[in-house]
Amino acid sequence: MAYVYRMIETxxxxxxxxxxxxAVFERLAxxxxxxxxxxxxxxxxxxxISQHLAALKAAGLVVERRExxxxxxxxxxxxxxxxxxxxxRYRAFWPEKIEKxxxxxxxxxx
Amino acid sequence: MAYVYRMIETxxxxxxxxxxxxAVFERLAxxxxxxxxxxxxxxxxxxxISQHLAALKAAGLVVERRExxxxxxxxxxxxxxxxxxxxxRYRAFWPEKIEKxxxxxxxxxx
DNA sequence: GATAAACATAAGCCATGACTTATGCGATTC
DNA sequence: GAATCGCATAAGTCATGGCTTATGTTTATC
Numbered sequence: 001m002a003y004v005y006r007m008i009e010t011x012x013x014x015x016x017x018x019x020x021x022x023a024v025f026e027r028l029a030x031x032x033x034x035x036x037x038x039x040x041x042x043x044x045x046x047x048x049i050s051q052h053l054a055a056l057k058a059a060g061l062v063v064e065r066r067e068x069x070x071x072x073x074x075x076x077x078x079x080x081x082x083x084x085x086x087x088x089r090y091r092a093f094w095p096e097k098i099e100k101x102x103x104x105x106x107x108x109x110x
Numbered sequence: 111m112a113y114v115y116r117m118i119e120t121x122x123x124x125x126x127x128x129x130x131x132x133a134v135f136e137r138l139a140x141x142x143x144x145x146x147x148x149x150x151x152x153x154x155x156x157x158x159i160s161q162h163l164a165a166l167k168a169a170g171l172v173v174e175r176r177e178x179x180x181x182x183x184x185x186x187x188x189x190x191x192x193x194x195x196x197x198x199r200y201r202a203f204w205p206e207k208i209e210k211x212x213x214x215x216x217x218x219x220x
Numbered sequence: 221g222a223t224a225a226a227c228a229t230a231a232g233c234c235a236t237g238a239c240t241t242a243t244g245c246g247a248t249t250c
Numbered sequence: 251g252a253a254t255c256g257c258a259t260a261a262g263t264c265a266t267g268g269c270t271t272a273t274g275t276t277t278a279t280c
Binding site: 036046047050068071 | 255256257259260
């Protein structure tokens, strides 16, 4: 009976822990993309992209849309909800000034 | 010149991706703890705990306080700021109703 | 000052992960 | 309908990760 419940947070953290895979996720923030178009943006093989997408999909972070022989992937941002929730839980421990730091960091990112 | 800049997000995601290590972090939310006290809460060896703490510390998620031969660790919740910032960036993509889902999830966690 | 306690570090083991090339499979094109 | 395209899956390789059992190292105890 051990380990009956998989922790979705683990899947999400793991999916986003790899820099390439996280970059794929971030790319998709620009809009829906086919696997081939996505592959063109990275220095890895097509199977590698497919494998990353499968991991992101399993974590609930992207969704697939089939159209003929093409597969289009787009963000499933609601998949981040458990992650946001997890972080939120520890926001209670933050000193007030951290809120400002967070805003600064937000501004820093492209 | 490649890979000069380490991504702090990667360290944070990686640190929290392991269930045991994340559990250690969550434990520390209950308050400062010595390594020995922490070890008593988990079914792993003392070196394993020390290694997890080292990873969390390297990611900026906990801080160490030395007192004689004891080492006390406590949360550095501000270390979550880059993570919160990262999530925040994609909150823009969320549908409105997700905010409610997040609250539900928050209520579910112990 | 020798012993023990609390913790960190070293070294080794085994599983997993991220990548590759090779292959399969449905959809299109000729 | 044979060849090609777009993608997924299989299989293999190499590096990394998390764990273990030693082995320090520093501080307290006798």
